[in-house]
Amino acid sequence: MIKEPFAFNLSPLTLLVLGSCLLFLSSCSSNPAFQGKGQGYVQGEWQQKAEAVDQQLLTSTLYHFKFSCDSFFVAMQTTSKVNYGADTCMNSGHWAEYAKGKYEQHTDTLVMKGFFCNADYSLKNIGGCFRAGVYEEYFKTAKIADTLLRLTSTSSVMPINLHLIKRTTCVPKPL
Structure with missing residues (x-):
């Protein structure tokens, strides 16, 4: 008596489920345990100084950036001669907004x-x-x-000239 080699007789549905499971498991990856290093040249605090042209604009914003490893915090101080809304928000034409997150450098573009x-x-x-x-x-x-950085938003034509006020070194923190 000749024995046939062991063979799998799997239905197409079973093959589809197994293939999907393998694809799903191979696409998963764990998040890093530490934050990324970011770009060395931006590490620290950067402040935009008011310029004479700001006085001529209806609305102008001054930026203060803090870069720590691959993270950022930005304070945006806006002054406006136009009342866009309720004065409780506008505070007589002066207000601040803040944002935080991660940034990445892609060639000459900082993506925040x-x-x-x-x-x-x-x-x-x-x-x-x-x-x-x-x-x-x-x-x-x-x-x-080394202490002057120019950022130009892709949504604006006004460049943001930032002056370094405090240099820091990236020490990645656990996430």
Whole structure:
């Protein structure tokens, strides 16, 4: 008596389920245990100084960035000669907005993705004054000097000239 080799007789449905499971398991990966290092040239605090042209604009915003490893926090101080809404929010034409998140460098573009938050880094509630929810901005970067960085938002024509006020070194923190 000749024995046949062991053979699988699997239905097409069983093959489809097994294939899907293998595809699903191979596509999973764990998140890193530490934050990324980010870009060395931006590590620290950067402040935009008011310029003479700002006085001529109807609305202008001054930026203060903090970069720590691959994370950012930005404070945006806006001054406006136009009343866009309730004065309780506009505070006589002066207000601040904040955002935090992660950034990545893609060639000459700094991609910043995160959420609008309060000054204490807590997430901002939707429905309050100004913007809330997702913050996403793309900046073309130009390093003018070791302590001068020019960012140009892809949604604006006005460059943001940032002066380094405090250099820091990335020490990745556990996530």
